[in-house]
Amino acid sequence: xxxxxxxxxxxxxxxxxxxxxxxxxxxxxxxxxxxxxxxxxxxxxxxxxxxxxxxxxxxxxxxxxxxxxxxxxxxxxxxxxxxxxxxxxxxxxxxxxxxxxxxxxxxxxxxxxxxxxxxxxxxxxxxxxxxxxxxxxxxxxxxxxxxxxxxxxxxxxxxxxxxxxxxxxxxxxxxxxxxxxxxxxxxxxxxxxxxxxxxxxxxxxxxxxxxxxxxxxxxxxxxxxxxxxxxxxxxxxxxxxxxxxxxxxxxxxxxxxxxxxxxxxxxxxxxxxxxxxxxxxxxxxxxxxxxxxxxxxxxxxxxxxxxxxxxxxxxxxxxxxxxxxxxxxxxxxxxxxxxxxxxxxxxxxxxxxxxxxxxxxxxxxxxxxxxxxxxxxxxxxxxxxxxxxxxxxxxxxxxxxxxxxxxxxxxxxxxxxxxxxxxxxxxxxxxxxxxxxxxxxxxxxxxxxxxxxxxxxxxxxxxxxxxxxxxxxxxxxxxxxxxx
Numbered sequence: 001x002x003x004x005x006x007x008x009x010x011x012x013x014x015x016x017x018x019x020x021x022x023x024x025x026x027x028x029x030x031x032x033x034x035x036x037x038x039x040x041x042x043x044x045x046x047x048x049x050x051x052x053x054x055x056x057x058x059x060x061x062x063x064x065x066x067x068x069x070x071x072x073x074x075x076x077x078x079x080x081x082x083x084x085x086x087x088x089x090x091x092x093x094x095x096x097x098x099x100x101x102x103x104x105x106x107x108x109x110x111x112x113x114x115x116x117x118x119x120x121x122x123x124x125x126x127x128x129x130x131x132x133x134x135x136x137x138x139x140x141x142x143x144x145x146x147x148x149x150x151x152x153x154x155x156x157x158x159x160x161x162x163x164x165x166x167x168x169x170x171x172x173x174x175x176x177x178x179x180x181x182x183x184x185x186x187x188x189x190x191x192x193x194x195x196x197x198x199x200x201x202x203x204x205x206x207x208x209x210x211x212x213x214x215x216x217x218x219x220x221x222x223x224x225x226x227x228x229x230x231x232x233x234x235x236x237x238x239x240x241x242x243x244x245x246x247x248x249x250x251x252x253x254x255x256x257x258x259x260x261x262x263x264x265x266x267x268x269x270x271x272x273x274x275x276x277x278x279x280x281x282x283x284x285x286x287x288x289x290x291x292x293x294x295x296x297x298x299x300x301x302x303x304x305x306x307x308x309x310x311x312x313x314x315x316x317x318x319x320x321x322x323x324x325x326x327x328x329x330x331x332x333x334x335x336x337x338x339x340x341x342x343x344x345x346x347x348x349x350x351x352x353x354x355x356x357x358x359x360x361x362x363x364x365x366x367x368x369x370x371x372x373x374x375x376x377x378x379x380x381x382x383x384x385x386x387x388x389x390x391x392x393x394x395x396x397x398x399x400x401x402x403x404x405x406x407x408x409x410x411x412x413x414x415x416x417x418x419x420x421x422x423x424x425x426x427x428x429x430x431x432x433x434x435x436x437x438x439x440x441x442x443x444x445x446x447x448x449x450x451x452x453x454x455x456x457x458x459x460x461x462x463x464x465x466x467x468x469x470x471x472x473x474x475x476x477x478x479x480x481x482x483x484x
Contacts (some may be wrong), residue, residue, distance in 0.1 A: 002458050003078040005094055006245040009078070014096030016046045017295060019390065021055035021099040024271075026115055028161045029056030030068060035095065036081055036229045036254040037365055040126060042097035043249035044276035054122075054271045061161060069103040071249035077101060080240050080251040084361035089255075091333060092244055108159060108207070115168030118176070123168075124183040125195070127161055129375045130424060132188065136448040146204070148385035150228055155383040162202045163254040163372075168216065168395075169203075170210050172247035183217040183268050189379060191290060192222035192263065209367045221263040224291050228255040228356060230364040238358055239376040255362050257352070261287040279343075284343040293334045296380040297401075301330050303370040304355065307420075308413050308475045314364040318357035322479040324431060327354070330397040337387040367420040373405055374449055375424040389458055396462045400482055403466035406443040409433035414474050425449070437471060440464050 005013045025042070027034055038056075043049035060068055078280070083091040104111050114460040125131075135142045145159060151163035158164045169179050182199065184191035196215070203211035214257065229252065236253050240246045261279040274280045279287070299314075305319030305326060316324045331350050338346070348445045365391065385398040409426070410433045413419055423429070428446070435442040443452035453459045 003075040003080070003094060003246060003248055009244040009246065009365070011092045011094060011246065013094035013245050014043070014046065014048065014078075016052070018099060020052040021046070023100060023114055023120060023333075025122045026111075026120055027056050027058045027124045027126070028164075029128075029131075029249065030062065030072075030098065030101065031061065031126060031371055032229045032232060032252045032254075033123075033225075033227065033250045034056045034058075034126045034185065035079060035462050037099070037225055037227050037260065039056060039095055039097050040081060040258070041260065041273055041276050041278060042271060042468065043095045044464070045082055045271050045273075046097055049343070050273070051271045052276075053091050054097075055099040056097050057102060057120075059111055059161075059164075059327060060099055060101070060157070061105075063105070066103055066105075067249065067341060069106075072098070072101050075249065078245075080248045081208075082236060082240060082253045083252050083256050084253055084359070085256055086355065086359040086361060088361060090239070090243070090361075092246075094246070101204055102162065104159060106166070108157060110163055112168055112171065115164060115180070116175070118169045118177050122183055122266070122270060123165060124182050124185055125161060126185050128187055128272055128372070129186060129379060130372055131161070131186070132194055134198065134322070134332075136374075137451075139197075141198045143202070143205060143396050144171075145316065152202075152205050157458075162199055164221060165199060166203045166206060166210070166214075169214055170207070173210065173213055178196045178268055179218045181216070181221065182269070183221055183223065183262075185223055185225045187225070187290060187292065187379070189216055189383070190222055191288075192220040192284075194437055196220040202457035206275070212282060219265045219267055221265040222288065223263065224259070224261040224284050224288040225258060226259040226291055226295065226401075228359075228362055228364055229253070230362055231307065231368060233363075235319070254360065255356055256368070259291075278335070278427050281342075286339045287344070288339050290341050290349065292380050293337060293384045294350060296376070297334060298327050298353060299369040300333065300373070300376060300405070301327050301401050303373075304367045304408045305475050305479065306366045307370060308404065308470075310413060310415060310417075312364060313360075314366060314369060315358050315360045315362065317366060318354065321475060324401070326358075326397065326482055329484070330401060332390065332396040333393075333395065334384040336391070336393060337384045354452060363437055367472055370420070371422045372424065373408075374423050374429065377402065377405060378449055382453070385453070385459065386451075389456060394462070394484065399459055399462035400466040402444075402480060403463050403470060404478070406433055406436060406467060407470045407475075409443065430464070436467065440467055 184195040
């Protein structure tokens with residue numbers, strides 16, 4: 001079977017012979033973001049008549065990935081990328097760069113075979129921020145995770161991403177095959193360095209000599225990735241069916257904006273990404289900090305005031321003048337913590353962020369933006385807070401954002417309705433939030449999330465004012481109080 005494109009639909013599909021594709025990239029976590037981003041860039045190259053040796057083999061690890069296996073294999077690995085503009089126009093395109101998909105629980109050895117193959121030269125990941133199992137306090141790999149412990153007991157029959165990568169590198173080393181490059185595409189500061197730390201730490205538990213070899217020989221380039229890509233809905237499936245005659249079980253909606261800044265460290269080569277819009281640079285850090293502290297932090301700044309006041313979607317919150325004003329203040333507070341960003345006008349960048357957030361066609365849910373807050377707040381919001389504190393600058397907006405998360409963690413909005421909370425630490429944080437009306441600093445006592453912020457008056461004073469205002473006059477009262 002395959003995904004059929006009606007000739008009169010006007011939808012562009014792969015303009016190349018897909019039988020020419022061979023696997024050069026193995027990707028863990030073939031979700032919507034990867035399919036709207038990295039796979040799209042490879043598809044662009046293939047449509048130019050190049051990069052056929054860089055076909056993507058997706059790997060699913062989790063039980064929920066079985067559905068991706070079933071849907072994509074039924075469509076010959078094709079899917080529709082649906083770019084939605086703010087004015088209502090839609091640009092669909094069928095992507096063909098993914099040419100294989102392996103569900104690891106079906107056959108882990110099949111995954112290892114493709115990882116060990118000399119033709120595999122890049123292994124990439126989008127496994128979410130929490131998927132790297134980095135301890136919030138120490139910054140080191142947390143090997144106590146049950147799945148990791150299971151892999152360490154049977155390291156030659158791994159089931160996790162880092163277990164599979166390590167075992168594959170071990171087999172390549174033994175065979176004299178050069179190691180592949182490991183490329184993280186997750187929203188983590190220094191994502192390449194984090195991945196190096198995690199893989200070498202895991203390998204050290206298996207074989208210290210292997211860990212030393214990985215540290216010396218394997219490239220882990222840093223990257224910055226950006227494209228708002230919401231969850232696929234039945235309405236998305238219906239749209240591509242009704243408007244274009246395409247029966248796609250898992251189309252990918254995405255905003256028009258897309259950015260990828262990539263450090264050029266690929267000893268075995270890479271696709272010519274710079275020919276299709278990727279910024280290949282020597283230092284990703286300035287771009288990464290810009291994105292994490294302006295865009296990703298602003299997603300947190302949309303989520304909590306939006307959900308507390310009854311909004312459902314990001315565009316609703318972004319067009320609420322009170323919340324938009326707060327976002328502007330938060331961005332202004334974060335900007336002094338950013339180094340110069342080559343080729344970027346930060347005024348234009350922030351203006352474009354507001355346009356992106358306000359795109360109603362994307363219909364990105366605030367609940368999605370609030371997912372895994374205990375992973376995201378420490379990575380996206382608190383680093384700018386700490387830099388400002390170190391420089392003696394005010395942190396009024398940053399403290400208010402944390403206070404709104406604390407109020408959100410109480411579990412109900414301002415009308416008493418339950419809030420959609422999905423967070424690995426919620427069972428531990430919720431009781432702290434429940435105590436904060438009588439113990440105002442209770443929430444900050446989670447030192448693995450906040451470090452020593454509870455002991456920093458320059459932070460706790462604006463935090464306590466914000467939390468008191470939230471409890472006294474609600475989110476609207478706090479946003480009004482924060483207006484200049």
